[in-house]
Structures are given as structure tokens and as C-alpha cells.
Amino acid sequence: MTQDLTLPGPGEASGSAREALTRLPSIDRLLNHAPLAALAAERGSAWVKRAAQDELADQRQRLLRDGATVPNLDALGAAIAARVARLAAPRLRRVINLTGTVIHTNLGRALMADEAIDAAAAAMRGYVALEYDLGGGSRGDRDEVVEQLLLDLTGAEAVTIVNNNAAAVVLGLAALAARKDVLISRGELIEIGGAFRMPDIMKTAGCRLVEVGTTNRTHPRDFETALADSGARAGLVVKAHWSNYAITGFTAAVDDATLAQIAHKHGVPYMVDLGAGALIDLSKYGLPREPLPQESLAAGADVVTFSGDKLLGGPQAGILVGTRTAITRIKKHPLKRALRCSKLTLAALEATLRIYASAHRLHERLPVLALLTRPAVDIRAACERMQPLFARFAGAGFEVRIDECASQIGSGSLPVERLGSAALVLAPVAAKGAGRALDTLSQRLRTLPVPVVGRVHENALWLDCRTLLAADEVTLAQQLAAGCA
Numbered sequence: 397m398t399q400d401l402t403l404p405g406p407g408e409a410s411g412s413a414r415e416a417l418t419r420l421p422s423i424d425r426l427l428n429h430a431p432l433a434a435l436a437a438e439r440g441s442a443w444v445k446r447a448a449q450d451e452l453a454d455q456r457q458r459l460l461r462d463g464a465t466v467p468n469l470d471a472l473g474a475a476i477a478a479r480v481a482r483l484a485a486p487r488l489r490r491v492i493n494l495t496g497t498v499i500h501t502n503l504g505r506a507l508m509a510d511e512a513i514d515a516a517a518a519a520m521r522g523y524v525a526l527e528y529d530l531g532g533g534s535r536g537d538r539d540e541v542v543e544q545l546l547l548d549l550t551g552a553e554a555v556t557i558v559n560n561n562a563a564a565v566v567l568g569l570a571a572l573a574a575r576k577d578v579l580i581s582r583g584e585l586i587e588i589g590g591a592f593r594m595p596d597i598m599k600t601a602g603c604r605l606v607e608v609g610t611t612n613r614t615h616p617r618d619f620e621t622a623l624a625d626s627g628a629r630a631g632l633v634v635k636a637h638w639s640n641y642a643i644t645g646f647t648a649a650v651d652d653a654t655l656a657q658i659a660h661k662h663g664v665p666y667m668v669d670l671g672a673g674a675l676i677d678l679s680k681y682g683l684p685r686e687p688l689p690q691e692s693l694a695a696g697a698d699v700v701t702f703s704g705d706k707l708l709g710g711p712q713a714g715i716l717v718g719t720r721t722a723i724t725r726i727k728k729h730p731l732k733r734a735l736r737c738s739k740l741t742l743a744a745l746e747a748t749l750r751i752y753a754s755a756h757r758l759h760e761r762l763p764v765l766a767l768l769t770r771p772a773v774d775i776r777a778a779c780e781r782m783q784p785l786f787a788r789f790a791g792a793g794f795e796v797r798i799d800e801c802a803s804q805i806g807s808g809s810l811p812v813e814r815l816g817s818a819a820l821v822l823a824p825v826a827a828k829g830a831g832r833a834l835d836t837l838s839q840r841l842r843t844l845p846v847p848v849v850g851r852v853h854e855n856a857l858w859l860d861c862r863t864l865l866a867a868d869e870v871t872l873a874q875q876l877a878a879g880c881a
């Protein structure tokens with residue numbers, strides 16, 4: 397057995413590598429290099445310095461590892477400039493969502509209506525009467541921006557708005573039942589993404605969780621018994637909508653009207669966490685039906701909480717609607733101040749709610765609804781327009797075809813339902829190395845200037861065109877024509 401004695405041992409540089417290290421320029425020399433000095437004047441010296449330090453550190457490692465040649469000052473300068481460009485690029489990047497998931501949590505949930513975008517932009521640019529009563533010239537309440545709209549749309553007596561629905565649930569629990577028993581069916585101890593777990597939320601809000609019934613079946617008498625057991629400790633009865641799972645088979649749950657009646661008989665309020673927050677019956681548009689806040693309120697709920705940016709299609713917000721008594725208590729709780737939302741949220745929410753109030757062409761004006769109801773022929777036509785753009789992949793070991801698929805609604809809304817859709821499918825021709833080819837392809841698309849995100853499924857990359865927006869089509873065509881992929 398022979399041994400290559402010229403290889404440096406771990407952590408030990410060969411003579412030539414050590415010598416090469418001494419030929420790397422100093423930080424000061426790099427910063428005085430004319431193109432980098434100019435860049436520092438334009439972008440700020442902190443970024444250029446950091447990029448230069450990072451580049452030098454990488455070069456040292458490379459030299460120690462493979463003893464390669466030392467790049468000249470111009471080459472180092474160019475590498476540093478590229479690093480600065482990456483540092484200066486926005487971190488919150490636009491992406492092209494071809495997962496087909498309309499309300500994609502990781503890609504920012506709801507897209508907003510033009511009216512909402514304009515309203516938020518206007519509120520950013522100038523002063524607005526956020527908490528100012530223009531009639532009396534006195535201080536107002538920011539919830540009033542959307543109050544009347546939500547009262548009209550849901551039939552509630554009062555409303556209050558916080559940053560997101562998780563905040564709305566915590567606030568409702570803390571305000572109505574801190575240090576008290578909160579009763580909820582075992583089948584509704586939900587965990588939704590990002591570690592929102594009902595038992596932990598209750599603990600955080602200072603409530604004592606009382607599990608009622610069983611995982612698959614909970615009956616009115618279970619609540620009666622549990623409330624009788626809690627006695628004076630009973631603070632609240634809660635129902636949480638199964639947003640991201642389903643319990644099927646031998647099941648039973650107690651409806652809103654019965655639960656509200658039982659709660660009230662024992663002198664405690666009843667709160668419903670709806671999550672998704674559809675404000676209209678989606679079955680009108682051929683979509684699965686979701687429970688509506690107005691239905692829970694009509695059935696006797698004291699408070700209903702829901703998100704502004706799931707099925708409602710507005711900005712992220714937590715909306716609490718309910719009786720005057722319950723909402724007044726909630727608004728007085730110190731957490732309300734801590735969780736209150738900004739003028740951006742209120743401006744966009746007001747504009748979105750006005751679209752609902754107009755009841756006019758909702759499925760054209762609300763992008764979430766437009767994408768969820770996008771006609772099959774329209775999706776297929778988008779696939780057909782895309783297919784030629786991907787023609788080059790057909791020559792590079794991929795089959796490129798259009799196929800039917802099923803889009804998810806997303807964000808826990810309607811977890812079981814899928815919407816019939818169509819995708820451009822890129823499938824490796826050779827079985828051998830197919831996994832790696834798919835990984836490489838997905839990664840290439842994700843590293844385009846405007847990244848494209850698809851879905852790997854059944855040994856192929858699926859680009860579901862339900863969520864392909866008009867502006868994305870243009871960008872995609874430009875990117876692929878430029879040979880980026």
C-alpha cells in the first residue's frame with residue numbers, strides 16, 4: 397500500500413498552500429481596490445467589508461484544502477461585488493407559485509384585491525384618520541374603521557381586530573376565562589402549523605383546559621356533565637374548527653346552537669374559533685362549504701374568531717365578532733393593546749370587506765376566490781402556453797406533458813377537499829438517477845432570478861397552473877427565454 401505523503405493532514409497546510417495564503421491581499425488592500433471603493437461609496441462600506449471578509453475566509457479554506465492558485469485582485473473584487481449584490485437583494489423575494497396551493501402559508505397566504513393594495517399603499521404614504529373622529533375632532537377607536545362593515549356582514553353586535561387569528565384566540569381566552577375552566581371537545585384539540593396547539597394556547601392564556609367527550613364522539617350530555625363538575629370554575633365553552641384534518645366514520649359533535657344553549661344555561665359564554673373565515677357560502681361557486689361566522693353567531697355564539705387572510709382573502713388579521721358584552725370585555729383586556737394591528741392591516745381589511753359588502757363580482761375582484769374558482773379550461777390553456785417554454789427539457793432527459801392533478805386550497809382551509817386542476821409535468825425519462833435529476837431540476841427552478849416553486853410527486857415535477865398569475869407567465873417566459881434554466 398502506498399501513501400501520498402504530499403497531502404496535508406487535517407488542519408495542517410502544505411508548504412505551497414501556506415505560501416499561497418501569504419499572497420492573498422489584506423482586507424485594506426481589497427477595500428482600497430478602486431471598484432470596491434466605488435461600491436462602498438454606493439452601498440455602504442459595512443456590506444463591502446463583510447463581503448470581503450467572507451470572500452477571504454472562503455479563499456483561505458480553499459487554498460488549504462486544494463492548494464489552488466491565488467486569484468488576482470480583479471477576480472477577488474468581482475467575487476466580492478457579487479456577494480454585495482446578494483447581501484443587498486431583498487430577503488423577502490417574489491416567487492412564482494406553481495404548487496397549485498392557493499392559500500400557501502409558506503408563500504404568504506392570501507393574495508389581495510387591487511382595492512386592498514391601493515388602500516394599504518395610500519395609508520403608508522399619507523396620514524389617515526386611524527383613531528381620529530373627524531366629526532368631533534376627538535380621539536377615536538381604530539376598530540371603528542371596519543366595525544360597521546363587519547356588523548353588517550356577520551350580524552354581530554360588536555367587533556375587534558388583532559394581528560392574526562392565533563392572537564384573536566389567545567385574547568378571547570384570556571379576556572373571557574383566565575384562571576377558569578375552558579371546556580372543549582377532545583376531537584378539537586387541534587394543532588395547526590407553526591406550533592399553534594390548543595392545549596398550549598389555553599395554558600398561555602391562563603386557562604385550565606377541560607377535555608370533553610372522546611376523540612371521535614362528543615355528546616351534549618358530555619358538556620352538561622363537565623360543566624356541572626366545573627361548577628363555579630367554569631369560564632368558557634370553546635369550539636375549534638377542524639381546519640387541517642378530518643374525523644370521519646363513527647363520529648358525533650355537538651352543534652353550535654346546542655353548545656351555546658348548554659353554555660348559557662350554566663352561565664358561561666360560548667366561543668368559536670373558525671380559522672378560515674369564509675364570509676360567503678362558497679358552494680355558490682362550486683366550492684366545498686365552510687362554516688360561516690354569521691351562522692355561529694345566529695346559533696348563539698358569544699364570540700367567533702377567524703383569519704383575515706385565509707378564505708376571506710384579505711390581509712393577515714384576527715377578527716373577533718360577537719355580543720357587545722363579550723367584545724367589550726375583550727377590548728378592555730391589556731392584551732388587546734399588545735396585539736392590535738396597524739393602519740396597513742386595517743386599510744387593506746376595510747377595502748376587502750367593502751368588496752364583500754358590494755356583493756358584486758366577488759370571484760373576479762378577490763384573487764383568492766378567483767384562483768379557487770379558476771375554470772378548468774383556463775388552467776389547461778395556461779399549461780398549453782407554458783409547455784413550449786419548457787420544450788428544451790424534452791431534449792434533456794425529461795418527458796414534458798400536461799396532466800390532470802388536484803390543487804389544495806391550503807392554509808388548513810378545507811383540508812380534505814381537492815380542486816381538479818392541470819399541471820405541466822416534467823418527468824425524468826430514465827429511471828436510473830431520476831431522483832437526482834428531479835432534485836437538480838427543482839433546484840434550478842428555485843434558483844432562477846424569480847424562483848419557481850413546484851411540487852415533486854410520483855417521480856415528476858408538477859407545475860400546477862391554477863396558481864400561475866398573468867404577471868408570472870410573462871416573467872417565466874422571459875426567464876426561460878434568457879436561458880436561465
Ligand SMILES: *Cc1c(COP(=O)(O)O)cnc(C)c1O
Pocket residue numbers: 560561562563565588592636637638639640669670671672703704712713807808
Ligand atoms: C389558521 C387557524 C388559526 C390561526 O390563525 P392565524 O391567522 O394563522 O394566526 C387558528 N385556528 C384555526 C382553526 C385556524 O384554522
